[in-house]
Amino acid sequence: MQFRYRKKKRTDTGTVILHWLLAVSLALSVLTGLRFAVDMPDTGYLSIVAPYLPVSKIWIIHILAGVTLIGVAVAYLLYLRNAGLFRRVALDRTRLAALKCPGSARWSTVNVLLYWLFFASLAIQIVTGVILHRGYGGVIVTLHLWATWAILFYAVSHVLAHLAMGGLGQVLRIVRPSQIPAAADHGSTSLSGVAMFVLSALIGGAAAIAYLYADHASRDVLYVGRIDKPAAADLGPDLWGPAWRDAPVLHVHTNQGVNLDGSGASLVDIRALHDEDTVYFAFTWEDPTRSMKHAPLVKTQNGWRALFSESRDERAARRQAVVGKSEDMRAEQTNFEGALNEDKFAFMLANVEKPFGPGAFHPGTRPLPDKPPSASGRGMHYTEDGSAVNVWLWRAGGLDSSRCENDRVGPATRPTAAELHGASLYKGGFAAKPEQSVAYENIALSSPRDPRAPAQPLRLPLNVAATRVALGTIDLDPDHGDAENARWAMREDESAPYSTELDARIPIGTIVPGMIAIAPRPSQPTDVLCTARWAAGRWTLLARRKLDTKQGDDVVIGDQTFMWVGVFDHTLANHTRHIRPFKLEMN
Template identity: 40%
Template sequence: MRNGRRTCLPNRSELPARNHRPQRWPSDQSGEGIMSNRRHRSDVGTVLLHFVLLGAFVVALGTGLRIACDDPDAGWLAILDPVLPSEHLWFRHLVAGVALTGALAGYGVYVRRARLTPRMRLDLARLKAIGRGGEARWAALGIVALWLLLLGLAAEIVTGAAMFLVGGQIMTAIHLWVTWACLACAITHVALHLARGGLQHALKIFRPSPLRIAPPPPDLAELLAEQMRKGSEPREASHGEATLRAHPLATAAAVAVAFAGLACGTEVATRPVLPVVAIAKNQAPILDGDISDPAWSKARAVSVMTTQGGDFGGTHQTRIEVRALHDGERIYFAFLWDDPTRSLKHQPLVKTPEGWRVAASRPDLADEETYHEDKFAVLLAPPGLPLIGAAIHLATRPLRGKPGSSSGRGLHYTSGGAIVDVWQWRASHEGAHGHVDNCHFGGPQEPDEAMLAASYSGGFALDPGDAPHRANIAGVTLTGGVLPRRLPRDIAATARVMGRITDAAHESESENARWWMTMADTVPYSPERDATIPVGTIIPGVIMADTQADEVVGYGRWAGGRWTLEISRRLATGSPFDVEIKSGILMWLAAFDHAQKRHSRHLRPFRLQLE
C-alpha cells in the first residue's frame, strides 16, 4: 500500500516461481558448471546437426575439388587425385549442397528455439575478451571463427546456386575460393576448441546429452499485465496450463526438410525447356550454317552459359544459343556460340629435314590445344537418375584394371549398359557433305592392342559403320616422325586452299580455307613422291572419304566471332546406339575452342518438348 492506495507493481513474493530460477550459462547443457571437472558434453540436437553439416560439407568438398581439378585455371589440384572420388560427381555434389542448405537453415532455427543464442552471440564484451588472454580469448576467437564459417557456408550455397542456375566462370572461381575459406575456418574452429579446453573439450561433440532449455528472461510488461488481470478479474485457481510446444530438434528437422524441398522444387520449376516447333516438310531449312531461312523465325531461341572450357579468348566460357524444328520425320537444330577465332587446323603434317612431323604443342598428341580445329558436341539421353554427370568420370585412372585416358583427366562411360547418344561436329572433318561424327557413350570397353597403341577412350566410341574420314598418318618412323598415308597431287593447289598459315592459336584461319584433303586430291604415299616435296611443306592431317553423310548431317559457318551450326537427324533411326528423339529427352551441349578434348560444359540439361 502507498498513501492508502494499492500499487500495481507486484511484490517479489508474488512473482511466478519460474522467474526466481537462476540463469544458467547457455553452453552448460550437461549440468556441470564452467569449472566442473566432469567431461564436457553437447546437447543431442547440436551433435546431430553438427554431424549432418560435417557430412554434407565433406561430400561437397571432395566432389567439388575433383570437379575443380578439371578446370583449366586449377590444374594444380591434380595432386589430390589419389584421395578424391570419381563417380557421379555432379549428382553427389548437388545432393550434398541441398543437404547443406537444409542443415544450415535447421541449425539456425534450432539455436533460436533451444535458446542457445547467447553461447554464440558476438557482442562487444566478447570482442574485448580477445585482448584479455586466457580461456576467454580462445572462447571469443572460437565464436568469431564459427560466424566466419557459417557465413562462408552461406556464401557457398549462394554461389553454388548461381553456378547451377546461371553459370559463369567468375562465379566458379568465387565458389572455389569460398571453399578454401570454409575449410580454413573449420580447421580453425577445431583448433580453438583444443586451445580452449584441450582434447576433452573438442571431443564433447561426440558426447551427446539431453537438451535443457534455459528459461526465458523475465519480461516486466508481461508480469505487470498478469498482475493487473489477477487484481481486476478474479478466477478460480488453475492447476496448470498445458502448452503445446514442439521440441527444437523436431522444428529444426522440419525446417531443414522444407528448405531442401524448396531447393529441389526450384530446380524442377526452373528447368530449361527447348521447344521443338513443328513445320511442314517443304519448310525444312537448308543446312548451310546460315539461319536466315524463314523456318527458323518460328523457333524460339534458348541459351545456356557453358564454362570450364578451352581458350575462348582466355575466358574459358561461351554462351550457346539453340533453336529446334521438326517436320515429323527429321529434327533440325541451329546452334550459335561465341568463339573469337576460326580454327581449322587439325594436327597438320610438316616436312622437316628429318622427315614428316605432326604439328603439335605436346609430343604425346594426347590433349592438343593449339594445332586443333574447333568442335561442337551434342549429348542426348533419356530422363533418369542421376541426371547430371553420370557418364563423366574424372580421375587419372577411373577404371581399376584398365588404362587411363591419354589426357590423364578422366573417361566417359556409363554404368549398367546404358547408351547415351553423342554427336560431334568438327570444323575440318565436315568435308563437302556435312559429316558429323555419330558417337555414343556406353559401358567401358575392353582395351585391345589398337586402343593401347593409340589411346583408351573408356566407353566413348563411334557408332558402327565406315568412318567418313581418316588421319593422314600411316605409321611412325624410327626417328620419331610419321609416314603420311597420302600426299597431295598438287602441292601448290593444296597450299592455296589452306589459306594463311600461322602457328598462333589466337589468329583465325582464312575464310573458306580447307584443312582437309579428299581421295581425289591425293595419291598414296611413296618415297619417290615424297622426295619431290620440299622441306617446310605443310599438308592437312585429315583425309575425307568421297561419300555422303549418313545419319547426322551438319554444316557450320564462322563470321564475326561466332559459329553458326545447323544439324539434322531423323527422329528415330532404329539403331541401338541412337536415342530416339521425343518429348522428355535431355540434351547437353559443349563447345571446343581449338582443343582436342577440353570443352565447355553446363550442368542443367535442356528438356526437349516436341509440338
C-alpha cells in the same frame, strides 16, 4: 588421499547430430569439388592430391552433398534460434573485449570469429554453387573455389582453437552428446527440446527437398515447332527464313571450357523444328575464331613432326626440362606448344533423364580405377545405369562431308589387350562407328602425341603446291583464325599413302594438314546431316536427322528427349559444358 573428479565436457545431442551431418556433407562436397578443380587451367598445384580424390559418381555425390548443406544450414539456424543458443556465436562488445584476456576466454572469442568466417564462407559456397548449377561460370567458379579454401582453413583453425581453449577434452565434447536443452520461450508456444530439434530438422529437410523440386520444375525446355515439308526445304544455316525467325530460341550458358578469349564460356542459342519425319536443329554459339587446323604436320631436318597440343602437365614438364639450356635449345623445345586443333561442337541426346551431372561425362585422370586412364587426362564418357546416349559431333575439318558423326555412349567396356598396354586409346563407354566418321588424323596411332617427337604421316599430298594453296595464309598462332576458304583437311583423292619416295620429293619446311577428310558418300537413314558457317565471331550449325531412324541404338527424338551441348574452341577435349539438361517438347 582425496581424488578430484573432473566432469567430462559434453555437447547437446542436437548440435552433435547437425555438426556431423554438416562435417560429412562438407567433406564430400570439398573432395568432389577439388576433383573438378583439378581440371581448371590454373590449378596445377592440385596434382599432388589428385590421386587421392574420388573418381566415381562424383556428380551425384557433389550435388546431393550441396543440397544436404542447404538443408543442414536451414535446420541449424532454426535450432540455434529455437533453443536459445545464439549466445554461442554472439559477437558483442563483451566477447570482443575478451581478446585482451589471456587463456580460454581469448580462444573462445577467436573461435567465435572463426564461426563467422565459416558462416560467410558457407553462404558464399551455397550461393555460388546454386549459380553454377544453374549454368553460369566465370568469376563464380573462382569465388566457389576461394570459399572452399576458406572452409578448409576454418576446419583446421577451429580444431586448433578448441585445443587451445580447453585441450583434448574440449575437442572431444563433440562426440559426447548430452540432453537437448528445452526450447526457448517464444511466447505461447512451448516445445520440448527434442520436439524443437525434430521440427528444425524437418524444416531443413523440406528446404532441401524444395530445392530439388524447384530445380526439376525449372528445367529449360526447347520447344520444337511443327512445319510442313515445303517449308523444311528452305531451311538453311543463315536463319533468315520465316520458319527459323518464328522458332522459339533457348539460350544455354556453357562453361568450364578453354580458350574462347580466355573466358572458357560460350552462350549457345538453340532453335528446333520438325515436319513429323525429320527434326531440324539450329545451333549458334560464340567462338571468336574460325579454327580449321588440327595437329598439322611440318617436315623438319629430323623428319615430320605433328603440332599437337599438350596437357598442362606435359607442357610444364617440357619447360622444366629446358631450364638452363641455350636460348636456341629453348626456342626449339617450345616452338610447337600451341593448341592447334579444329573447332568442334557436340550435342548429347538421351531418353533417360540424368539430373546429376552433364550426361555421361565423368571427370578425372582415371575415373574407372580398374580401367586404363583417360587419354585426354580430363575424363571419360560412359553411363552407369546401363542406358545408352547418342553423341553427335560436328567437326570443322569435316565440312566436305555435310555430316556430323553419330556416335554412342553406353556402359564402360572391357578394355582390350591393346588398350591395357597403351597401344590403343581406351574411351570408356564411347563407341564411334567407322561408317559415321567424317575425318581422321593424318598420323599413325603408334606415333607419340608429343610435338617434339618424330611423327609418321599416314598420307602425303600428291600435289604439294595445290595443297599449299588450299591452306591459305598459314598462321600457327592458335588464337588466330583461318580464312573462310582455307581448307586444313586433306582429301583422300588428293593424297596417297605415305612412302619414302613421295616423302623425298617434299621439301623441308612443308606443312601438310593433320586431318584426312573422308570422301562424301550417299546419305543413310541414321546420318545426322550438317551444314555450318562462321561469321562475326559466331558459328551457326544446322543439323537434321529422322525423328525415328528405326535403329536400335539411335535415340527416338520426342517429348522425352533430354539434351546437352558442348563447344570446342580449337581444343582436342576441353569443351564447355552445362550441368542441367534441357528437355524437348514437340508442338
